Amino acid sequence: MARTASLRTHPPALTPIEPQTFAREADRERLSEVAIKAFLNLAKAWGLSNAESAGLLGVSASSLDRIKRGYRPELSQDQLTRVSALVGVYKGLHLLFADGTADEWIRRANRGAVFDRLTPIEAMIEGGIPRMLEVRRYVDAVRGGL
Template identity: 40%
Template sequence: MAPPTHPATPLDRKALSGPALRTFCRIAALWRLSEDEQRTLLGLTSRSTLREWKRNPDMVLPKDTLERISCILGVYKALQPLLPDEKAADAWVRRPNSAALFAGHSALDKMLSGKIADLFIVRQYLGTHHGGWV
């Protein structure tokens, strides 16, 4: 009997990369992210890398990029039940926030630190306000 496979094994990165990047691009459009903001959220320094990924449907994203996209998707999904008006949910990421975590800045400002930990923290923050992990 073969051992069970985990859906995030390195062998699955190719299968996950295209759908993950397409989902990220849809969220980026809804959140009106600039190309620089997109690169920062994905942990990229090169403009050409992001452009090449978008042109090449057969690319394989690095594991950390998939983790970043997972956090961003988690933020997006958590906002939907918290703010059922889609436009309000999408605008929330740019609005100043008085919660201690954000100190008057927006969630996007926090996520644009470039650290994957800050993406996770925003996702976790929204998960606790949704009544559990998202």
């Protein structure tokens, strides 16, 4: 007996999923709280001062103090990009180094072209998002991720 077309099964149609972006308010609203938590944990692990933390996150010192006390604002696209880059650096360093060096590395002066003899923290504060992304790519490249 021949199979008929009506007996064939087809997989269900997939609903396209829109990519997550930091540009959409819904994504920023959904991601802000977890990004703040990750940033505060990272700042603690790296032993960042308030000034360093505020500089890296792109907020004033008083805004950072409010965030540390529990205020959870919706982060901007730029702030989420900063946190994403910093978490990538943190993760890459912990994949590269199995000891305390992972958290100490960001305080060591570096002769690499990305750093201009500054510590990675100083370079990222001075250079903002573009430098943060460069540092992330640098760490990924050193560990063989690129």
